[in-house]
Amino acid sequence: MESRNENWLAYTQEMIERNKFLKHIGFEFTELKPGHTKGKLVFQEFHEQQNGYLHGGMTSTILDMVCGYAAYSMVEQGHLVFTVESKCTYYNRGIGKEYFAEGFVDKPGKRFHFCEGLIYYFENDKKIIVAKCTTTMAVVN
Amino acid sequence: MESRNENWLAYTQEMIERNKFLKHIGFEFTELKPGHTKGKLVFQEFHEQQNGYLHGGMTSTILDMVCGYAAYSMVEQGHLVFTVESKCTYYNRGIGKEYFAEGFVDKPGKRFHFCEGLIYYFENDKKIIVAKCTTTMAVVN
Amino acid sequence: MESRNENWLAYTQEMIERNKFLKHIGFEFTELKPGHTKGKLVFQEFHEQQNGYLHGGMTSTILDMVCGYAAYSMVEQGHLVFTVESKCTYYNRGIGKEYFAEGFVDKPGKRFHFCEGLIYYFENDKKIIVAKCTTTMAVVN
Amino acid sequence: MESRNENWLAYTQEMIERNKFLKHIGFEFTELKPGHTKGKLVFQEFHEQQNGYLHGGMTSTILDMVCGYAAYSMVEQGHLVFTVESKCTYYNRGIGKEYFAEGFVDKPGKRFHFCEGLIYYFENDKKIIVAKCTTTMAVVN
Numbered sequence: 244m245e246s247r248n249e250n251w252l253a254y255t256q257e258m259i260e261r262n263k264f265l266k267h268i269g270f271e272f273t274e275l276k277p278g279h280t281k282g283k284l285v286f287q288e289f290h291e292q293q294n295g296y297l298h299g300g301m302t303s304t305i306l307d308m309v310c311g312y313a314a315y316s317m318v319e320q321g322h323l324v325f326t327v328e329s330k331c332t333y334y335n336r337g338i339g340k341e342y343f344a345e346g347f348v349d350k351p352g353k354r355f356h357f358c359e360g361l362i363y364y365f366e367n368d369k370k371i372i373v374a375k376c377t378t379t380m381a382v383v384n
Numbered sequence: 385m386e387s388r389n390e391n392w393l394a395y396t397q398e399m400i401e402r403n404k405f406l407k408h409i410g411f412e413f414t415e416l417k418p419g420h421t422k423g424k425l426v427f428q429e430f431h432e433q434q435n436g437y438l439h440g441g442m443t444s445t446i447l448d449m450v451c452g453y454a455a456y457s458m459v460e461q462g463h464l465v466f467t468v469e470s471k472c473t474y475y476n477r478g479i480g481k482e483y484f485a486e487g488f489v490d491k492p493g494k495r496f497h498f499c500e501g502l503i504y505y506f507e508n509d510k511k512i513i514v515a516k517c518t519t520t521m522a523v524v525n
Numbered sequence: 526m527e528s529r530n531e532n533w534l535a536y537t538q539e540m541i542e543r544n545k546f547l548k549h550i551g552f553e554f555t556e557l558k559p560g561h562t563k564g565k566l567v568f569q570e571f572h573e574q575q576n577g578y579l580h581g582g583m584t585s586t587i588l589d590m591v592c593g594y595a596a597y598s599m600v601e602q603g604h605l606v607f608t609v610e611s612k613c614t615y616y617n618r619g620i621g622k623e624y625f626a627e628g629f630v631d632k633p634g635k636r637f638h639f640c641e642g643l644i645y646y647f648e649n650d651k652k653i654i655v656a657k658c659t660t661t662m663a664v665v666n
Numbered sequence: 667m668e669s670r671n672e673n674w675l676a677y678t679q680e681m682i683e684r685n686k687f688l689k690h691i692g693f694e695f696t697e698l699k700p701g702h703t704k705g706k707l708v709f710q711e712f713h714e715q716q717n718g719y720l721h722g723g724m725t726s727t728i729l730d731m732v733c734g735y736a737a738y739s740m741v742e743q744g745h746l747v748f749t750v751e752s753k754c755t756y757y758n759r760g761i762g763k764e765y766f767a768e769g770f771v772d773k774p775g776k777r778f779h780f781c782e783g784l785i786y787y788f789e790n791d792k793k794i795i796v797a798k799c800t801t802t803m804a805v806v807n
Contacts, residue, residue: 304441
């Protein structure tokens with residue numbers, strides 16, 4: 244996938260750097276490519292919902308970010324990305340110690356990027372998907 | 385709307401009390417009725433995304449909780465509620481100082497509660513909707 | 526709600542007139558206002574899915590149209606409307622003889638109209654909602 | 667993927683056979699496997715929306731069916747499948763002569779099957795995706 248911005252990496256990193264809520268929840272990006280991001284979360288007690296599992300809001304927040312920055316990596320320098328809408332489907336309870344998330348632009352465009360994301364953990368080498376999302380990202384200049 | 389649990393208020397409050405991520409982000413419930421919840425968020429710097437607006441993950445987290453506890457207020461004592469899926473649509477950028485959110489069970493059921501939620505702020509007396517959601521909550525015994 | 530097109534009624538009617546699939550399934554619009562449409566379906570045997578209920582595809586098609594033409598009634602003359610995405614939630618089985626549907630623009634905009642729709646029937650004067658949708662409509666000039 | 671029903675093929679075919687709206691729109695299933703279906707549509711004039719493209723309701727109807735019967739192929743004999751909710755995202759305008767659709771169970775379960783589907787056509791050997799869906803199917807006994 245090719246970015247509209249030759250300076251995409253620095254631009255995406257700058258946007259990530261400025262995201263304060265990302266830091267507040269402890270998520271980290273581990274890989275950035277044009278139209279594709281990966282990141283990691285080390286589970287902490289403050290991430291829990293009422294039953295001790297990963298909070299669904301943590302899940303949706305992470306999915307929003309992996310998709311959002313996948314979109315940012317594709318747009319022209321100075322253009323902004325906003326979430327129009329996102330649907331998250333919860334496949335399995337989040338009972339991992341470490342979570343991995345990926346987001347990608349499935350259908351790039353001038354006005355929208357249609358993105359997909361997923362978050363998972365490993366239970367003895369078996370990948371357990373916690374949730375998937377489909378998201379419309381608008382490009383604003 | 386009538387709850388299946390005559391002890392619904394204590395049960396819902398207990399579940400809210402146990403939610404650690406709710407505390408981590410600073411959201412507070414202000415009103416609980418069977419099938420309907422309201423809450424409030426005082427905006428803080430750590431809620432920001434890259435442009436200084438309310439992070440979309442904050443929005444989706446709050447919407448998940450107002451709907452989730454609206455569903456909890458309706459189920460039998462001891463039954464649990466899990467988010468099956470949720471779609472959030474973002475109507476306006478979040479640039480308020482205080483946010484208000486509401487969640488309600490739009491269609492109750494034995495196996496699912498179909499819920500809707502919204503989050504808004506006021507700009508001089510004018511209500512600005514930041515986002516709305518439609519959510520399927522599963523009831524598990 | 527005010528339309529950007531003073532000629533909105535003729536423009537919307539012309540678009541409805543040209544819609545061949547609408548005729549094929551037998552749906553009829555009964556009321557058009559800026560940003561709000563209503564219509565009616567008389568149930569016929571060919572609308573059935575495998576259990577004799579109204580087919581979910583009939584439901585989603587009708588919801589798409591009541592929302593789509595609600596959006597058409599708001600745009601400038603000559604502008605087109607396309608469905609970006611739509612989520613339908615199915616509240617009750619469709620076992621009516623006549624169905625009524627409504628679509629409205631919940632949040633108008635230049636580039637998108639966020640719409641909502643619902644379809645229902647009556648069981649002795651009681652309104653039974655079959656399904657609701659939330660839909661993003663893009664405006665293209 | 668393994669079905670809970672050793673008689674899954676006959677059961678799924680019987681359900682397809684009974685679907686009258688499927689016949690009314692001219693869709694045909696071409697391949698059935700446990701948890702995976704494929705089908706085909708030859709475009710006809712009555713499938714058109716107002717601009718001569720494939721109607722979005724046709725798209726959502728087909729996606730509902732490829733997912734629904736993928737779910738039917740997995741459930742126990744006599745159990746029924748109902749669509750809980752579905753989100754369709756429209757990637758490209760439908761301007762093909764023949765359309766191909768696929769549905770699959772992405773996450774099977776006892777109470778739900780989470781399904782995904784897509785519909786596409788070919789433009790000189792290039793696959794053009796018209797739309798994708800994510801759908802929650804409930805299993806009812």
